[in-house]
Amino acid sequence: MMDSKEISDKKIGIFSVGTAGHVMPSVRIIAELNKQGFDLKNLLVVTGNRNEKKYYKNLNVDIIEYDFVRTKKSRIYYFINFFGIIKSLYFLNQIVRSNNISVIFTTGSYIAPLISILGYIKKIPVYLQEQNIYAGLGNYIGSFFGKKVYTSFPDTVHLHKIKIFFVGPILDESIEGNQAKLSSGTEINNGVVSIGIQGGSQGSQEINDLIYETFKDWGGPLELPIKLIHITGGLEVQKIDNEFVDHIILDFVEDMASYYGSINFQITRGGGGILESALLQIINVIIPYKYGTTSKHQKKNALYLSERHAAIMIEEPNKEKLLKALEGPIQAIQTTEKGTVSIDRASPWTRAHALNAVKQGARELIANELYDEYKKSI
Numbered sequence: 001m002m003d004s005k006e007i008s009d010k011k012i013g014i015f016s017v018g019t020a021g022h023v024m025p026s027v028r029i030i031a032e033l034n035k036q037g038f039d040l041k042n043l044l045v046v047t048g049n050r051n052e053k054k055y056y057k058n059l060n061v062d063i064i065e066y067d068f069v070r071t072k073k074s075r076i077y078y079f080i081n082f083f084g085i086i087k088s089l090y091f092l093n094q095i096v097r098s099n100n101i102s103v104i105f106t107t108g109s110y111i112a113p114l115i116s117i118l119g120y121i122k123k124i125p126v127y128l129q130e131q132n133i134y135a136g137l138g139n140y141i142g143s144f145f146g147k148k149v150y151t152s153f154p155d156t157v158h159l160h161k162i163k164i165f166f167v168g169p170i171l172d173e174s175i176e177g178n179q180a181k182l183s184s185g186t187e188i189n190n191g192v193v194s195i196g197i198q199g200g201s202q203g204s205q206e207i208n209d210l211i212y213e214t215f216k217d218w219g220g221p222l223e224l225p226i227k228l229i230h231i232t233g234g235l236e237v238q239k240i241d242n243e244f245v246d247h248i249i250l251d252f253v254e255d256m257a258s259y260y261g262s263i264n265f266q267i268t269r270g271g272g273g274i275l276e277s278a279l280l281q282i283i284n285v286i287i288p289y290k291y292g293t294t295s296k297h298q299k300k301n302a303l304y305l306s307e308r309h310a311a312i313m314i315e316e317p318n319k320e321k322l323l324k325a326l327e328g329p330i331q332a333i334q335t336t337e338k339g340t341v342s343i344d345r346a347s348p349w350t351r352a353h354a355l356n357a358v359k360q361g362a363r364e365l366i367a368n369e370l371y372d373e374y375k376k377s378i
Contacts, residue, residue, distance in 0.1 A: 008378040010042065012370055013101035015092075017048035017068060018109040020201030021271045023055045025107050025129055025170040030059050032173070032367035042374070044099050046092070048111075066091055070110040085114070092118050102377035105370055107131070108139040116142030125373055129170065129366065131272030132297035133304050135159045150366055152272050153304060154359075167366065168359030169275040174257035176360055179279060192246065193330075194227045196263035196282075200271055200289075201252075203233015206317070207267065207287060212238045214319045218245050224330070229263060265329050267322070270298030270313075274305060279358040283329045284311040285322070308357045 012033070016026035026045070034040055040061050047053060049065045056063055068091075069084030092115055095101070104119045104126040106112045112128060119126035126146035130139045133153040143149045143160035151159070152169040199207040211230060218226065218240075227246040230237065231253050240247040253259045260280050268274060270288035277284055284305065288298035305311035312325045 008042075008100075010100045010102040010374070010378055012038075012043045012103045012105065012374050013096065013099070013115075014043065014045045015047075015104060015106040015111050015115045016045070016109075017052060017070075017111045018050075020055065021131055021273060022107045022109045023047070023052050024172075025131065026105065027055050027059065028170050028172055028363050029105065029367050029370070030056075030061060032363045033371060034059070035173075036364075036367055036371055038367075038371055038374075044095075044101065046095055046111075046115075064095060068111055068114070088114055089118060093122075096122065096124070103127070103370055103373045105129070105366075106142065108136050108142075110138055112136075112138035113141035113145075116145040120145035127366070127370060127373075130156055130159065131169065132301055133157070134297040134300045136297065148369075150362065152275060152362070153301070166359065167362040169272060170362050170366065171276060171279065171360065172256060173363065174255075175260065175276055175280070176363070178257060178261075192225045192227050193265070194229060194263045196229045196231070196259060196266040196268070196277075198231040198253075198266070198268050199233055199235075200269045201233060203231075203235035204269060204287075204289070205235050207269070208232055208235055208237040210287075210317055210319070210322060211267070212240060214322050215245050215247075216240050216242060218242055229259065231259075265326070270302040272301065274301060274311065275358050278305055278310050279360070285325045285329075286311050286313045287317045288313065288315065290315070305357060310357050 014026045014030060016023050030040065030043065033043065040059065043061055045056060045061050045063045047063060047065055049067045053063050053065060068088045069081050096118065102124060104115055104124055106115050106126065107129045108131070116126045116128065126142070128139050128142050128146045128149045130149055130151050133156055135156060135158040139149060140158050143163050146163060148165050149159050149163045150165050150167045154166050156164060197207065197211055211228065215228065225244045227248065228240070229248050229250070231250050234251045237249055239249060260277060260282060263282060265283045265285065266277050267285045267287065270286045274284055274286060286302040286305070288302045289295055302311060302313040306313040312328065314321050314325050
């Protein structure tokens with residue numbers, strides 16, 4: 001393999017903005033490029049100015065931040081903000097030209113249409129990645145100008161169909177590489193069932209409040225003690241004071257492999273990250289976000305897994321619905337003769353449907369294709 005250190009001053013441009021769901025796939029691609037021998041001096045990250053750079057702190061890469069025009073609360077704002085669009089395009093053009101960008105990779109959101117159109121005009125190959133089964137507006141527009149759109153789900157819709165390449169989600173190496181170990185969530189330490197809770201990288205006050213209302217009086221089926229590992233996204237949450245509940249509150253978790261390896265069930269939103277936990281055969285109780293453009297893809301993501309018996313979806317959540325959803329997983333709990341507790345893998349809630357619903361290998365494939373495209377450009 002030709003080492004990128006031997007070649008030109010051209011660069012791969014990574015254009016990724018917004019939430020962790022959009023940014024983390026690009027972080028993982030950069031790490032994989034580095035693993036494949038690509039010199040990260042020949043790579044530039046362009047991101048937003050809402051502290052997205054924190055996700056790249058463990059990578060030695062150049063980062064440029066900018067306040068790009070974004071949808072804010074409506075798509076209409078994005079399109080009528082003509083000055084903001086022109087300003088953002090002008091800035092991107094300056095960055096692409098001054099840094100000799102020869103390959104573009106973007107993970108959607110409000111930067112995707114801008115950089116895809118610019119790449120098309122400048123005849124620079126653009127590769128897009130879509131995390132959800134119903135593509136966002138950014139990737140929808142970008143798909144008409146890009147070379148390929150890599151998708152996490154099969155049958156992803158709202159994209160230019162001839163550009164779609166289903167490769168599966170971009171999984172972290174620590175998760176994909178340790179699947180057997182991490183999916184041993186069958187083991188329940190000291191007889192305590194561990195339930196992970198997360199509402200996305202920005203948190204969910206709705207889920208935080210629901211957790212308190214549901215578990216504050218928990219005695220549980222079989223008087224089963226539980227541990228709640230609650231990732232709040234920095235939002236307010238009331239700590240549960242109950243002898244049957246060990247309530248651990250965390251603002252943010254960097255080491256998701258350790259988190260997944262320590263939980264048996266998960267209560268979560270319906271972003272593309274649910275494929276990670278599904279791969280590990282963790283039982284997901286999914287509460288899709290119900291407002292704005294995000295609601296459409298989160299519900300469709302949740303349906304994809306729930307229809308394959310790989311998750312349970314709750315709409316219009318309340319305490320009664322959540323307790324009802326937990327009945328099946330709780331019934332999979334078994335106490336052995338030795339007094340240890342485990343999850344019965346023969347249970348319909350824990351069969352390998354989830355494993356079969358997730359395609360693997362996307363991280364290596366995408367990084368390899370970007371590297372090959374880069375070598376063609378020099």
